Amino acid sequence: MRIVVADCSVDYAGRLSAHLPRAKRVLMLKGDGSILVHSDGGSYKPLNWMSPPCSHETLELDDEVREAGIVEQWQVTHKKTADKLIVSLFEIIHDSSHDLGVDPGLIKDGVEAHLQELLAEQIDLLGDGHSLVRREYMTAIGPVDILARDASGASVAVEIKRRGGIDGVEQLTRYLELMNRDPKLSPVQGVFAAQEIKPQARTLAEDRGIRCLVLDYDAMRGMEDKNTLF
Template sequence: MARCQVDYAGRLTAHLPMATRVLMLKADGSVLIHADGGSYKPLNWMSPPCNLREGTTDDGDIEWMVSSPKSDDTLRILIFEILHDTSHELGIDPGLQKDGVEKHLQELLAEHPASLAPGLTLVRREFPTAIGPVDLMCRDSRGSSVAVEIKRRGEIDGVEQLTRYLELLNRDPLLHPVSGIFAAQLIKPQARVLAEDRGITCVTVDYDALRGIDDAEHRLF
């Protein structure tokens, strides 16, 4: 905890006027400067790897020069008053265990393709193309190929992504014609307009309902 002033120079230049803040130095050399509010993003910071040099200004204040050895980013911290100072060894953290995001949605839809369109069947998940994998490759009731792009939130870039896949897939005479389905828990209006203008079908997915169906089916066995 210190009254400090900070100047950053790198991809941009930024300045923090003098105020009381939290300075956190991590074991890997990284530095975080936090205010008493806002979200988790620090006011300013320096990512590892970086080096910290401590010096003194002509006025007798503490000066920290933090610099990155690979980029030319620098952070200069002037410390006018130390209100609190403590140091602890934490060791290596076992890390965060995550569960259930877009991947789970893809798994559920892969098991229940017909929930996207009647008669739809799965060909394969993560169907490979030269520009990246298509989330689901399916066939409709008439045997035509259908590429499915799945998002938690459907926005314009997702439509662009599916459009690129469709353009590429439709060059393959063995697959042509390939149609597209854009599936998401929520589809933004602009994304829907763009998708439908390009002949892509939009489907909003009810995650909880789908999970319910899935659980019910598994209970049958």
């Protein structure tokens, strides 16, 4: 992984356009080709990013660009969509590379992991006609718990928690933003599943078009029969 702290501006061009004006930011270039642009706020959510598969090149600077104070310019191009992320660096404050090795992945607590396993086996709890694609579907920022398809064949991403709070909804929102950039998956519907969903999390999820599924752990283990989908 390469980590660069720089005074920079960022432009995204493709199916949507976005501009980040000049400011100091952290740029993360990962071994899978992805790039994430972070500020000193917003928790772990990047301001902008490009997910793999993508290519990275350093552009030749013309006189006009140099006169604007730009010392280096990157172009990251998505190989499937041709979307481009252009990073213009005015000053590089820090630049380091680190070999992180093979990551073992997220190890969830026993109940959460078991809920994922049970829901994958009982995928019809999402609704009639749903089918499992895979568990732990990897995105550029981590794995979404379950990728499924509904009766019409549309993609469904499911994030599972024991207790569903706002953080979990935000996490699923980030996965959906990434997954909906993939034309092979888009449009992707989100389902936030938990044993208990806090009212604020439910309100946020519904506002973002994410369905909420309350899971009864005992019922899923065959001890009783209570599962409610809202």
